[in-house]
Amino acid sequence: MAQNQFKKIGIFKCGNIGTSPLVELLLDELADRKDIKVRTVTTGSKMGPEDVEDALPKIFELNPDLLIVISPNTALPGPGKVRERISSSGLPGIVISDAPGKRAKEEIEKQGLGYIIITGDPLIGARKQFLDPIEMAIFNSNISKVLAMTGVYRIVHQEIDKAIYAIENEQKPDLPKLIVDLKTVRDRSEFSNPYAKAKAIAAYGLAEKIAEINVQACFMEKESEKYIPLVTCAHEIAQTAARLAEEAREIEKCNDTVVRKPHAKDGKLKVKTELMLPPVSEEDFSG
Template identity: 50%
Template structure:
């Protein structure tokens, strides 16, 4: 079995960032992949991004690279793309809604991409945002992304690339995905109300980004922008509460769809809690 080496570069943070690599090996037992993760923390300026991207390309040399950051059209991520393109290593750019501005350029330069429209910007105003608020926001968005189908969509897209490399294909088909409200189909909900709640959570999460952009960049008066960013976080909290309701609806009828990996990386499936995945 060919073991695939995957490189994750994390610059800045979106909701998907903390778990994107973990979603490929949830029990730390896969024998078909090796994963290396490097990052620049909260910073995503060109100098910081250049340093970690060059280290990944020159020192780790993976079979393919996943670069994840806010706003892939920003100067830092753009610098990363220049380095990744020159390296020739197949690369996938994962980003939030502002990344739509770079979609055509990504395609022209041979990158794969996953743009997550419902992965919102945080309320980054000094009067409001502290480390505790960062933790609460990220816990809420991770819950939403998990329950409505985003995590599964990203994981399955990356697994397809892994399988292509294992099979020795010369032309690896990289994902070209814009995640919208149709993402809820990935969860195959048994209860139509669970699906409706998932769509509601999606729409709320996407709106959170719009509200935070307004509060962070468009409104200059603190008396106005502080309650705006606070309201965005309250919106996301409601989406997270919906995510709890969705999960409980599916659990109540013992219908939660679980798709674990086996040791060889195959995705298994089960519905009933007490049955074994097949």
């Protein structure tokens, strides 16, 4: 693809979920794709309407060909404003959110946007008596491990890649309408060993449970002696989930069956399993 034919991908981060820090890097992990340029605008950790109003115009100044908004609970007023603006722009857009975002699914579809709702990208234990910058970083690193090693990040970048390929070929993209739940991990994770797959499913199931516990701890319990043990419990579960996900990948490593799918310079995915062999096109891959 010629240098002047690249497509611009705009990513608007409204607040933070576990997928947020790495989402743009999933599209160009080697920093050598020639078919796209990715630009990101963020509101930081805050996600109120005033934060959106300040930051959102900047993403449109970049003249993107595809817009992605990623936020906790896309049904909230701040992320809702982002969706409205993307919908009214006429640009293709994809919403990435966590389990509470399921409440906005029908509205997202009416707005003509795609969505990837990740039920195992859980709410953090946001209580001042517990959460500090280091605890926040540890939690997010554990969740990133779970989402990476269970195959969720693979699903995210493949769904976005599909939209990019369609736009590059001057076609209307078939935007994703996907809730990534336990069944999705079971059916779309790329493990050859059944025990590895079972461990990955278990890790994702634990991540879903973290969300339930932290919702109770952050929004329902009012007394510190009740909510502090709960948020602590949830973060301990996150560490255990990350360990399970690592065990799943270690099994695949021992069998030399880890699936790797790097992007080629033209944006197409290559694939390999055996460590010492080069990646090949998906059409030429025999498994």
